[in-house]
Structures are given as C-alpha cells and as structure tokens.
Amino acid sequence: MRDTEFYEALLGLRDPWRVTKVELNSSAGRVDVWVEDRSGVKWNCLECQKKASVYDHSEQRVWRHLNTCQYGTYIHARLPRIKCSEHGVKQVSAPWAEPGSRFTLLYENRVIDTLKECDVTGANRLTGTSWYEAWNIMEKAVARGLNRKTSLVPDYLGIDEKAFAKRHRYETLVCDLSSGTVECVLEDRGQDCLEGYYGQFSKDELAGIKAIAMDMWDPYIAATKDLVPDAETKIVFDRFHVIGQVTNALDKVRRQEHKMLMAKGQECLKGTKHLWLMNEERIPDWRKGEFDEIRKMKLKTGRAWAIKESLRHFWDYSYPKNAEKYFKRWYFWATHSRLKPMIKAAKTLKRHLPNILTYFKHHITNAVTEGLNSKIQTVKQMACGFRNREHYRKAILFHCGGLDLYARASSQTGASLDTTICGMAHAKL
Ligand SMILES: [Zn+2]
Known part of the structure; x- marks a missing residue:
C-alpha cells in the first residue's frame, strides 16, 4: 500500500x-x-x-x-x-x-x-x-x-442561587431535576433574570412544568408566580433550605449563649458548633458522650437544637394533612420557646407553609442541584478561577449541562459524486 x-x-x-x-x-x-x-x-x-x-x-x-x-x-x-x-x-x-x-x-x-x-x-x-x-x-x-438541545422546558425544575467568586455576587442555576443537569446559569438572582429564563418559552410550554423546587427567595417566587401558570401549586420550597432556616436560627442562639457564658468564664459551648448543626445521627461516636453531657445542661442551645431536630420529621409524613398537623404542633413549640431567632424562623416557615406542603404532592428537592453545586466547585478548582463570568458559565454548561458536545462530520463525509455542501451554507467565502 x-x-x-x-x-x-x-x-x-x-x-x-x-x-x-x-x-x-x-x-x-x-x-x-x-x-x-x-x-x-x-x-x-x-x-x-x-x-x-x-x-x-x-x-x-x-x-x-x-x-x-x-x-x-x-x-x-x-x-x-x-x-x-x-x-x-x-x-x-x-x-x-x-x-x-x-x-x-x-x-x-x-x-x-x-x-x-x-x-x-x-x-x-x-x-x-x-x-x-x-x-x-x-x-x-x-x-x-446548546444548538442541538431541544428547547423544551423541563418538567421538574430546580432553581438555586450560587455565590460567584467573591461574596455578594450571585448566579442563579436553573436545573433539570429529572436529568440532573444545568439548564442555564443566569447572571444574577433577581426577579428579572429568572423572568428572562421563563420568557423564552410560550405560556403553553410553561404550563407544562410540573413542579419547581426553590429556596424561599422572594424574587424567584415573584418571577415564577408572574409567568408560570398555576405556580401556587407547583412551587416546592426545598426541604434542605427550610431546615437551613431553622439551623441558622439555632446557630444564632448558640452564638449568643456562648458569648454570654464566656463572659461568665464558662466554656462549655466551646468547640461544639458543628455538633449542633449536623443531623443527630451523623454525630461521630467518639463525641456522642460529650454531646449528651452538654444537652443535659438545659441550655437554650439545647432547646433550639431539639426544635431543629424535630422539624426534620415533618418530611416523614406521607399525607399533607398529617404533615400540616405536625407542623402546627411544632410551630406552637417553636413560637413558645422564648428563643427569638427560632420564633422568627418559625414565622417565616408558617408564611411559606402552603408551598412547603406541596412537597407531599411532588416529592422534589433541590438535592440534585446541591450535587451539581459540588461538581461546579470542582470545575472552579480545576480551572483555577475563571477570567470572567462568561467563561465560568460556559465551563459549567460544558461539564454539567448534559450537552451533546462533540463535533460531527457533516453528511458530506464520504460522499461521492452526489456531494452536498453541508454546514457551509452560512459560511463566509
Ligand atoms: Zn444554489
């Protein structure tokens, strides 16, 4: 040859x-x-x-x-x-x-x-x-x-904010919860940016959305209610963010109490932050004894912790009516705890209860989005920082967008005399 x-x-x-x-x-x-x-x-x-x-x-x-x-x-x-x-x-x-x-x-x-x-x-x-x-x-x-992607709106959406680079700069991740991929990365976390995303679809297409998991973030709620038909029945406040609100309240109680105790020379809360914040079953064996001892001390932090842990059982219910009854009892407890941050958090949850209860209809969470977040973190580390936001967004879509990325031969490849000029119709001469 x-x-x-x-x-x-x-x-x-x-x-x-x-x-x-x-x-x-x-x-x-x-x-x-x-x-x-x-x-x-x-x-x-x-x-x-x-x-x-x-x-x-x-x-x-x-x-x-x-x-x-x-x-x-x-x-x-x-x-x-x-x-x-x-x-x-x-x-x-x-x-x-x-x-x-x-x-x-x-x-x-x-x-x-x-x-x-x-x-x-x-x-x-x-x-x-x-x-x-x-x-x-x-x-x-x-x-x-992106070109090859069908422009259908996903059935189940996850909307999540993500801090970009330095603090106080945010992006919004719109994810397809069924495929576990990033649909798009929006430049901000305001109402306009999410409306811009919805705006690319017709009303009929938006009506096809079955449910949307999101944080209790007013601009996302407003954009969704403005543009997605029947949004009230479709928005599901993500359970991990809901628990997050109460966990933040617990942490505030702990910080205040720790400061007060330290002023009196008592160090019992020192080095215990993560024990309070993590789920009870995840506390490592070697710290369980120590944690039991602090809990017996009848601290405010201990009370706030019990309130946080009990809320987690809310999602164990199968029927929304039973879950609602459970929430009412929990709410009474939290609002009578005399712990200001906890009372405030409980009131926030009560205000948003209808769309926390939608979980029992749709059973979606943003856990997929959280998983993608950690993948994005890896992408960020791999790239050692991005030169600009546009690069960052494209890298996310490259790694997490579930896109068909590969270059393919046009139908001209291997053609003989019947050769067609493909892909060059719009090329400059
Ligand atoms: Zn021609």
Missing part, C-alpha cells in the same frame, strides 16, 4: 477526496498530508441542491489532526468553490473538519475528551493546544450542544 492510500484509509477519505502527497519531517516531529478533490466533480449547492461545477479553489489551509504515532499530523488542502446559478459562489466544506476550524473533527473531539478530565491548562499540555485554542474548542462545543 502506498503512503497516500494508507493515509486515505486512516483519514477515512472517499471519492472525490484523495491524498496526493505525504511528507514526514522527523526532525520537526510532523507528518504533512495533502488532500485534493478529484477534478470534474459536480457538487450540490446546499441551498437549492442543484449541481454546480467547481469555480475555483480557495487558498491552501492547514488543519491539525491527531498524531501519527509520535508525530503531529497536519492536513493541507485547497477547498473547491462552486458557482451556483442562483446562490453564487459557495465554498465546499471539508468532510474532516467543521467550517472555520483549524482542527479536524477527531482532533477537536480529543481535546473535548481531555477537557472533560482536566482543566484547560492541563488540556493544553496533553494535546499541545494553546490555552486560547483549547478554550475556543470548549466554547464551540457548548454552542454546538
């Missing part, structure tokens, strides 16, 4: 494409492969499907391909341009690359695979791309994935 035939087979080229020359430059560590189209071929115009003859060939271009053994491999070609009687001069696209790319499809997909496993800088080292090139491939992959 001649080297040109060998490379035709390696590259999967079929008529009318053929390899005309292969050059090995071992000192430069590269193999250069020249590809040409057979003359006399008529190509279909993508826009009207009419056959047209080759008008001329564009300037020679070079594409980086996967290595041949240890040698970087480059494809050289002058792509034909046809002249359609109706649509003018159009360039034929190469079957081995996407229009405008300096990399072959296989090379881009190798970089995508590498980016999935490590950060952009790591991908540079492993694939020999520059930071900008690897980033560009990631960006294109996300755009490709």
Whole structure:
C-alpha cells in the first residue's frame, strides 16, 4: 500500500477526496498530508441542491489532526468553490473538519475528551493546544450542544442561587431535576433574570412544568408566580433550605449563649458548633458522650437544637394533612420557646407553609442541584478561577449541562459524486 492510500484509509477519505502527497519531517516531529478533490466533480449547492461545477479553489489551509504515532499530523488542502446559478459562489466544506476550524473533527473531539478530565491548562499540555485554542474548542462545543438541545422546558425544575467568586455576587442555576443537569446559569438572582429564563418559552410550554423546587427567595417566587401558570401549586420550597432556616436560627442562639457564658468564664459551648448543626445521627461516636453531657445542661442551645431536630420529621409524613398537623404542633413549640431567632424562623416557615406542603404532592428537592453545586466547585478548582463570568458559565454548561458536545462530520463525509455542501451554507467565502 502506498503512503497516500494508507493515509486515505486512516483519514477515512472517499471519492472525490484523495491524498496526493505525504511528507514526514522527523526532525520537526510532523507528518504533512495533502488532500485534493478529484477534478470534474459536480457538487450540490446546499441551498437549492442543484449541481454546480467547481469555480475555483480557495487558498491552501492547514488543519491539525491527531498524531501519527509520535508525530503531529497536519492536513493541507485547497477547498473547491462552486458557482451556483442562483446562490453564487459557495465554498465546499471539508468532510474532516467543521467550517472555520483549524482542527479536524477527531482532533477537536480529543481535546473535548481531555477537557472533560482536566482543566484547560492541563488540556493544553496533553494535546499541545494553546490555552486560547483549547478554550475556543470548549466554547464551540457548548454552542454546538446548546444548538442541538431541544428547547423544551423541563418538567421538574430546580432553581438555586450560587455565590460567584467573591461574596455578594450571585448566579442563579436553573436545573433539570429529572436529568440532573444545568439548564442555564443566569447572571444574577433577581426577579428579572429568572423572568428572562421563563420568557423564552410560550405560556403553553410553561404550563407544562410540573413542579419547581426553590429556596424561599422572594424574587424567584415573584418571577415564577408572574409567568408560570398555576405556580401556587407547583412551587416546592426545598426541604434542605427550610431546615437551613431553622439551623441558622439555632446557630444564632448558640452564638449568643456562648458569648454570654464566656463572659461568665464558662466554656462549655466551646468547640461544639458543628455538633449542633449536623443531623443527630451523623454525630461521630467518639463525641456522642460529650454531646449528651452538654444537652443535659438545659441550655437554650439545647432547646433550639431539639426544635431543629424535630422539624426534620415533618418530611416523614406521607399525607399533607398529617404533615400540616405536625407542623402546627411544632410551630406552637417553636413560637413558645422564648428563643427569638427560632420564633422568627418559625414565622417565616408558617408564611411559606402552603408551598412547603406541596412537597407531599411532588416529592422534589433541590438535592440534585446541591450535587451539581459540588461538581461546579470542582470545575472552579480545576480551572483555577475563571477570567470572567462568561467563561465560568460556559465551563459549567460544558461539564454539567448534559450537552451533546462533540463535533460531527457533516453528511458530506464520504460522499461521492452526489456531494452536498453541508454546514457551509452560512459560511463566509
Ligand atoms: Zn444554489
């Protein structure tokens, strides 16, 4: 087999494409492969499907391909341009690359695979791309994935805020709870930004949403009530955020009491913060004795802790009526505890009770979103910080968006005389 035939087979080229020359430059560590189209071929115009003859060939271009053994491999070609009687001069696209790319499809997909496993800088080292090139491939992959995605609104949504970079800057994550993927990352956590997300769907589409798990955050509630039909029956306040409110109240009680006790020289609450905050069953065995002892001291913190722990049983019920009865008893207890932060938290929950009770209808939580949050944390660490928010958002969609990221050959690949110009309909000439 001649080297040109060998490379035709390696590259999967079929008529009318053929390899005309292969050059090995071992000192430069590269193999250069020249590809040409057979003359006399008529190509279909993508826009009207009419056959047209080759008008001329564009300037020679070079594409980086996967290595041949240890040698970087480059494809050289002058792509034909046809002249359609109706649509003018159009360039034929190469079957081995996407229009405008300096990399072959296989090379881009190798970089995508590498980016999935490590950060952009790591991908540079492993694939020999520059930071900008690897980033560009990631960006294109996300755009490709978003393009391929059906624009249906998910049945079950999770909406969650996420602090970005420094404090007081937030993003809103909209997640598809069924697939456990990030739908989109919104720039803020205000009403407008969430309305912007809902705004891309029709009223009928929004009516198809079955339930939405969210934090008790007024702007999210307002945006959802404004735009999602029957939102009152669909919003479910996430149980972990609900418990979070009461846990924060408990922590306030602990801090105040600890300060007061320290002023009297009593250190019994020192170093116990996490024991109070974690779920009872997660307290490590070796600290259980110590924790039992503090609880016997009849501290305010102990009372607040018992109130927090008992609320967790609210979600054990199957029927909303029974859960509501349980809540009423809990509420009475919490509001008569003489612990101000706890009373305040209980009142907040009472105000939001109808949409805490919707849990018993839909059984959704934002636990998926929380899982994604930790994945995003990893993405953040992998990237050692992002140059800007846009990069950050794209990296989240790349890693957590469940998108179909890979570059694929157009239907022109392997075509013979019936070749169609694909993907190049909108390309600049
Ligand atoms: Zn045409």
